[in-house]
Amino acid sequence: MCRLTSSGVPPAEAARLARRATGTPPSVVGVPEQPRPRSRAAGTLPLGDVRQEYRGLARAAVRLDAPAVERQLEAAVEQYSITGAWQEVMVPALHAVGRKWASSGDRYVEVEHLLSWHVSTALRRYTPSAAPQGAASAAGPVVLACVPGEQHTLAIEALNAALCELGLPTRMFGAAVPGEALTTAVQRLGPVAVFLWAQARSTASLALARHVADTSWGVKGARRQPLVVVGGPGWSGPAARELPRPPTLRDAVAILSGAIATAGTGEQR
Template sequence: MGGPPDREAGLSVGAVAQRLGVAASTLRTWDRRYGIGPSRRSSGTHRRYSPADVARLEIMQRMILEGAPPGEAARVALAEATEPAEPAEPTGSAGPSARGHGAGGNRVPVATAGGGAAGEPGAARPEEVRGLARAAMAMDAHAAAHAVRTAIGRDGVVRAWDGLIVPVLAGIGRKYAATGDCVEVEHLLSAVLLGCLLEVPPPAAPRNARPVLLACAPEEQHSLPVHALAAALAEAGVAVRLLGARVPPRALAAAIRRTGASVVFVWSQTAETGAPEWLAELPGSRPAARLLAGGPGWARDRLPDAVRPVATLPAAIAAVESFFNPA
């Protein structure tokens, strides 16, 4: 997550390229064309990326993966990252894909496109976003949980995630990127969110006879998005088996065999966990299970042909539901 040396000296273009899983030449192009580049200089003429620079690039990369033109993504990233202390308003955009701590996995939103814009019926209101952010910063777990439960009960998991939870996580992520602070806030809010998502009851009469398996890639610790997907699928009447963080390929293969899963969803948040070749070795089932890869960590150009990438929480739900409701 970057310690004091990184904050002082900054990161080289090669280090940032490796962290984001893009080519160094791509970063240089973004800097030259869109002005989204390193802001520090080391000894000599070498330019270095600060934590805030990296946060901007992560916002830009995430938006491009979701289909935004690079120029528009750069403008949004530059605008959003100029106020790191404030949470984002619910505009239908996910927060930055910065690395988080522990299994809670803050700053790792699944997606965005399901919630309404601020002011629409069912969308979180700006004052609710600010209220949850204040509760988190005050380490008031009771108030934070009340805000999240209220939003889930009123709007459902997808809209609460997109309209309330993602903007607050994004704001905390930007504050960390700018200052290195708020790790304790991240941990507390992640625990609150996990508790609220686990309160969503499983369907009494699920639509699927064969369960949906949800897991994180090997060594991937960011499990909060998988819990959000599990809760959203439960609301949709879909039975799931949630395996959580850091699931080894052998364990996932065993789970597929034991459950006869209909759909297998695997989450990768960081490039370090996104090598996808092992997915091709997962065992088949009869009928065949659908394989879904979610999260920004995957090297998508290397995904096996049988694996379908999904970029957003609504897209993941739609991909799962299409298995039970084929066109």
């Protein structure tokens, strides 16, 4: 029963299966070939309709059970792909831990740190070191960066992994990229798109986003500019109307892969 509940099975269902097992080893009680259920009971955290795997991941994190966290992240990615695992398992667990920490003073911060580190490790593990070279790379890569002063990188790590999973070229610059360095990188790389992440309103800079969007390269008469896409709750002001701001990882992948496909046909901005 402990094994089942730690993997996300609700306690009542785990008890029923354990009683029915009649000596069967716990590792085979769960009948893995059956569809994994979704649970609507979120306890004190009203997260709505979430996958069972999220519960197992959150419980393992609260126990600081690093091997179990690693196993469950690996299983989630293998079953649902990067995008599905991020949206339906990783993000709900991260939000739950964050809310628990926010409502409990300084308690549970170690849980959030452990879970974030393992999520980052899992995302990088499933990110190829380089996307296959082919027709798509001729359009230029997608540049991924956090705006100056922004240290939260998990979302762009997930986006980088999801794009690489599709074989699309990216350049990841990570946290708190200075504006001048970002402009220089855009001029050197000639990217088809630039994705800027801002977790807080205090770091989101519409002026920087506009400057990047106006950055051009190439020979006279055939100069190009990148599509600038923004992400994160920091862009909830005018940028939400002025620039593309996909609400989910799946939407961001669709916009950026579409930009690469369009650029590859010669219909560049």
